[in-house]
Amino acid sequence: MSVLIPLLFLLVAVTGTGVALSRVPRRQVMAMAANGMALALLFMALQAPDVAFAEIAVGTAALPLLFLVVLASVRADKAAKAEDGAAAGDPP
Amino acid sequence: MSPRVRVLLFALAVLCLAPAFAHVALHLPRFGAHPLPYGDAINAAGTRERHVTNMVSAVNFDYRGFDTLGEEFMLLGAVTGTATLLRGTRGERKEVPQQVPGRPVRARSDAVVLVARLMGTTTVLFGVYVALHAMTTPGGGFQGGVIVSSGLLLVFLAEGYRGWRRAMRSEILDACEGSGATLYALCGFASMLAGLPFLQNILPLGKVKDLFAGGLMLVENAGVAFAVAGGFAVLFLEFLEETRVEADGDDEEEKEA
Numbered sequence: 173m174s175v176l177i178p179l180l181f182l183l184v185a186v187t188g189t190g191v192a193l194s195r196v197p198r199r200q201v202m203a204m205a206a207n208g209m210a211l212a213l214l215f216m217a218l219q220a221p222d223v224a225f226a227e228i229a230v231g232t233a234a235l236p237l238l239f240l241v242v243l244a245s246v247r248a249d250k251a252a253k254a255e256d257g258a259a260a261g262d263p264p
Numbered sequence: 265m266s267p268r269v270r271v272l273l274f275a276l277a278v279l280c281l282a283p284a285f286a287h288v289a290l291h292l293p294r295f296g297a298h299p300l301p302y303g304d305a306i307n308a309a310g311t312r313e314r315h316v317t318n319m320v321s322a323v324n325f326d327y328r329g330f331d332t333l334g335e336e337f338m339l340l341g342a343v344t345g346t347a348t349l350l351r352g353t354r355g356e357r358k359e360v361p362q363q364v365p366g367r368p369v370r371a372r373s374d375a376v377v378l379v380a381r382l383m384g385t386t387t388v389l390f391g392v393y394v395a396l397h398a399m400t401t402p403g404g405g406f407q408g409g410v411i412v413s414s415g416l417l418l419v420f421l422a423e424g425y426r427g428w429r430r431a432m433r434s435e436i437l438d439a440c441e442g443s444g445a446t447l448y449a450l451c452g453f454a455s456m457l458a459g460l461p462f463l464q465n466i467l468p469l470g471k472v473k474d475l476f477a478g479g480l481m482l483v484e485n486a487g488v489a490f491a492v493a494g495g496f497a498v499l500f501l502e503f504l505e506e507t508r509v510e511a512d513g514d515d516e517e518e519k520e521a
Contacts, residue, residue, distance in 0.1 A: 221402035222320045225394065229410035233417060234496060241503040248507060 180214040201239045208232040315469040315477045316399040324404065325481040325488075329463040332484070333448055336491055340445045343495040347438075350502040372424070380422035387415030395489040399478040405485040409492025416497055425508065432501055440494025447487035451480055 187207040194200040208231025215224035265273075293299055310322045324332050388411075395408025420428040455464040467479035476482060 222318075222404065222407060225403050225407035226410060229407065229414045233414040234410065234500075237417060237500065238503050241507055244507045 176217050177214075180210065180217050183210045184214055186210075197243055198240070201236045201243070204239070205232045205236040208235070311472060314465070314481070315472045315479075316481065317473055318399055318402060318404070320402070321398045321404050321478070321481065321485065325398075325478075325484045326463075326465060329452075329481075329484065332488065333452065333463070336445045336448050336488060339491060339495050340441065343441055343498050347498055347502050350506055354505065372421075377422050380418045384415050384418035384422055387418055388412050389415075391415055391493070395485065397475065398485045399481060400473060400475060405488030406492050409489045409494075410496060412489075412493040413496035413500065417500060420500075420504070425504065429501075432497065434498065434501055437494045437497045437501065440490045441498055442491075442494075444487045444489070444491025444494060447490070448484050451484050451487070455480070 184207065187203065187210045191200060191203040191207050194203045208227055211231060212224045212227040215221075215227055306319050306323060306327065310319045310327075311317060314322045314326055316322050391408045391411030391413075393408070394403035394411055395405050398404035398408070416428075416432070419431065423431070452463040455466050456462055458464075458466045460466060463480070463484075465480045467483075469479045470477035478485075
């Protein structure tokens with residue numbers, strides 16, 4: 173147990189740094205999900221299973237999905253705008 | 265701001281904040297030490313007073329039940345706001361939207377479909393289990409509700425958007441969200457009708473370690489489970505719908521403008 177918790181803290185720090193350092197939004201979302209997973213494991217090791225449940229479901233499933241959907245929506249919007257611009261003969 | 269100025273600013277901020285940070289860090293209580301008496305008091309008295317073994321639920325639904333009422337309506341407000349914003353020009357459409365023209369439909373592999381189908385139902389069942397066992401084991405209405413809604417996402421992964429949309433009726437999900445929050449509030453008023461303070465337990469507490477121990481907490485827990493599962497499902501539905509529509513309403517407005 174004494175080794176596990178420092179290791180998990182390290183994992184949280186590493187995955188958190190990964191979130192901050194990823195520059196591509198889609199990858200950043202995945203990095204965030206990984207960070208959520210690491211946090212959930214840490215909560216589990218610290219004997220807070222209630223919080224761990226919530227963190228797993230919200231941090232690794234719900235939140236990344238909403239971000240991915242927003243990214244997809246933005247991309248679809250951009251594509252539609254570019255198409256409109258091309259159809260009207262305007263430079264995009 | 266050039267990177268150099270940014271680094272300089274960062275260094276300056278570190279210089280200013282470092283002494284304060286070091287002071288706090290050196291005076292933190294030992295890791296794992298909790299000087300506050302509240303948790304120990306709850307652990308000592310909770311099972312005797314409330315007949316439940318999951319003290320987190322006892323705190324959430326009884327000792328600090330009023331706080332949970334606030335959180336419940338915060339969630340309701342957030343979901344309502346999001347749904348209002350996103351539905352905007354789209355309204356409450358009943359028919360299943362068509363594929364977005366021009367976007368390729370990538371076939372899912374059979375393995376993904378199989379795993380998602382198996383895991384989807386299992387996850388929903390597990391969510392129900394977690395919500396039901398709120399009073400005895402870790403978990404509760406919130407956790408169970410979120411797990412159920414993430415199981416619904418796996419159904420989306422398995423069946424594709426059209427199949428998923430056919431299964432998700434937004435009016436039912438809306439009703440789940442609203443009635444769950446209402447049920448929680450009604451529990452409080454039921455206590456007041458009995459002449460007791462708001463949210464005071466009025467039902468028999470039952471046997472310790474029994475699935476249905478906890479009295480009024482069980483009803484509140486069910487309310488939270490429905491509200492959270494419905495609320496998250498509404499969010500998913502509204503967000504996913506955003507990627508789908510070619511926004512007829514939006515286009516018309518732009519043409520008029």
